[in-house]
Amino acid sequence: MSQLADVCATDVIRSALEQDGCVIAPLLRSNALPLLINSHKRDSIHALSDEIRAVALDALGTTGGVLFRNFKVPTPLDFKRFAASFGMPLGTYEFGSTPRSKVFTGVYSSTEYPAHQSIPLHNEQSYTRQWPSRIWFHCMTASQVGGETPIADSRQVYQEIDPAIREEFIAKGLLYVRNYSSTLDIPWQHVFNTDDRIKVEQYCQAQGIEWSWNADGELSTKQLCQAAVQHPVSHEWVWFNQAHLFHISAMSADLRQALIDAVGPTQLPRNVYFGDGTPIPNATLDEIRAVYARTSVTFAWQAGDVLMLDNLLVAHGRNPFSGDRKVIVSMA
Numbered sequence: 001m002s003q004l005a006d007v008c009a010t011d012v013i014r015s016a017l018e019q020d021g022c023v024i025a026p027l028l029r030s031n032a033l034p035l036l037i038n039s040h041k042r043d044s045i046h047a048l049s050d051e052i053r054a055v056a057l058d059a060l061g062t063t064g065g066v067l068f069r070n071f072k073v074p075t076p077l078d079f080k081r082f083a084a085s086f087g088m089p090l091g092t093y094e095f096g097s098t099p100r101s102k103v104f105t106g107v108y109s110s111t112e113y114p115a116h117q118s119i120p121l122h123n124e125q126s127y128t129r130q131w132p133s134r135i136w137f138h139c140m141t142a143s144q145v146g147g148e149t150p151i152a153d154s155r156q157v158y159q160e161i162d163p164a165i166r167e168e169f170i171a172k173g174l175l176y177v178r179n180y181s182s183t184l185d186i187p188w189q190h191v192f193n194t195d196d197r198i199k200v201e202q203y204c205q206a207q208g209i210e211w212s213w214n215a216d217g218e219l220s221t222k223q224l225c226q227a228a229v230q231h232p233v234s235h236e237w238v239w240f241n242q243a244h245l246f247h248i249s250a251m252s253a254d255l256r257q258a259l260i261d262a263v264g265p266t267q268l269p270r271n272v273y274f275g276d277g278t279p280i281p282n283a284t285l286d287e288i289r290a291v292y293a294r295t296s297v298t299f300a301w302q303a304g305d306v307l308m309l310d311n312l313l314v315a316h317g318r319n320p321f322s323g324d325r326k327v328i329v330s331m332a
Contacts, residue, residue, distance in 0.1 A: 020049045027067055031297050033153055033314065034065035034307065045071035045082050045306065056308065057086070060134070061233060064313030065151055067299075068306040076328055079138040080107045082306065088332035091132055092193070103328055110137065110318065110327040119318035120245055121152050121292045124311050124331060127176050127242040127272075129207060129225055132331035133232075135311045139301040140326040147321030149307065150296040151314050154238035158228055160291045161239060165284055169227035173275030174243055177268075180219045184259070185269035188219040224275050231312050238312050244289050246272040249282040301327070 018024070021043065027036040037052060045068060048056075056066045073079055083106075084090055090106035103109065113119055125131040137149060158166065180188035189195045192203060200219065204211040210222040229240045248256055248271050259268055274280055298319070309316060311331075 019055075020052055022052055024052075024055060027299055028297065032063050033151060033297055034067040034299075034309075035059040035063050036067050036069060039068075039070040042070050042072060045073050045078065046085075053086075060308060060310050061313075064153060065307065065309045068308070069302060069304070071304065071306070073138060073304055073306060076103050076107050076138070076140075079136070079306065079328060080104070080330060083136040083308075083330040083332065086134070086308075086332070088134060091331045106330055108329050110329050113318070115143075115147075115322060115325070116320050118320055120250070120289070121150060121296060121315040121317040122242050122245055123154060123238075123240050123315050126240045127174075127225060127246060128223065132311050134332045135309050135316070136330045137305075137307040137309075137316075138328050138330075139303055139305040139307075140328060141324050142301040142303050142305075143321035143325035144323030145321060146319045147323075147325045147327075148298045148300060148319045149327070150298045150317045150319060151307075151309065152292055152295040152297065154240060154313055154315050155236050156295045157291055157315065158237050158239040160295060161288060165287060166228070166239075168274075169241070169243070172227075172278075174225050174227055174241055175273045175275050175277060176221075176223050176225060176242075176246055176270070177272065178221045178270050179263075179267050180221075181269060184263070229312065231310075234313075236313075240312060243272045243280060244285045244292070246270045247280060247282075247285050249285050 021039060021041040023036075023038045023040065025036055025038075026032050027034055035056075037056060048071075056068075059066050073082065080090065092105070123131070124135050178185075180186065180191060188200065192200045194200065197213070201211060203209075204221060208223065212220050214220070225241065227239075227241045227243070228237055230237055244250060248259075248265075248268060251259070265271075272280065292315070296317075
């Protein structure tokens with residue numbers, strides 16, 4: 001590894017380094033995350049030197065996130081080519097929990113929630129047993145107000161959660177319960193990318209997901225998953241679940257009560273319990289949300305930005321926004 005890469009691998013970078021027409025430095029003075037690689041020459045993103053790529057990959061495994069700025073990324077296909085150039089096959093969005101649109105194979109819209117809503121910090125598909133190891137975001141259009149993608153170091157989240165809470169979550173695991181519905185949530189046909197029940201059952205069996213069909217042809221699933229994992233390379237522990245998103249306490253009180261009144265507590269579109277089936281106290285999840293709020297890092301998007309994250313080391317979310325906003329996503 002070059003001297004430049006060795007320096008950029010540390011979490012104490014505070015001065016800018018220049019290499020191949022790029023300034024390399026933390027984007028924020030207060031945090032090493034994300035590392036900024038800023039092109040002075042506005043080169044094509046495909047023109048990155050091997051040196052800069054080595055710096056980016058090194059930072060991905062240490063800091064956890066790299067922001068490429070002022071590079072030319074003319075089309076979604078260029079974005080896909082760039083993401084694919086790091087050597088991992090790009091994945092599809094299987095067993096998703098939020099609405100997305102497919103741009104083309106390997107590239108999707110970011111979660112299509114209404115602009116006034118926040119999307120809490122989370123690691124992509126950490127409510128499953130199989131997840132992408134890397135994720136890329138490309139800002140094609142930056143919103144006029146808001147719309148940032150806050151990020152947080154999942155190692156720091158793990159460390160700051162009350163040890164008693166952490167130990168209980170890890171010991172018991174988490175049971176995610178989903179009741180798919182075309183009226184209240186994403187229909188199962190969209191989640192599994194098929195309308196063939198046999199293919200759905202085959203997927204569930206392969207992934208260790210319990211399933212059942214009701215008389216109306218709607219699907220329910222249960223899956224026992226992890227609360228935290230060790231990074232496969234660094235072996236650092238990271239907080240890695242979506243209990244604070246799936247739990248009914250994530251909803252506003254009025255919506256929560258309206259849903260319970262409409263379908264009952266066992267038929268909610270989604271909910272999560274401890275792995276033994278016992279409920280998770282609302283206050284416990286509020287504590288976890290507070291840790292995410294304390295550890296989050298926010299920056300304004302600029303059109304053309306590409307953010308590359310190690311999906312285990314760094315969580316991401318979305319702030320409310322107004323005006324046009326277009327961010328596309330690729331996963332590996």
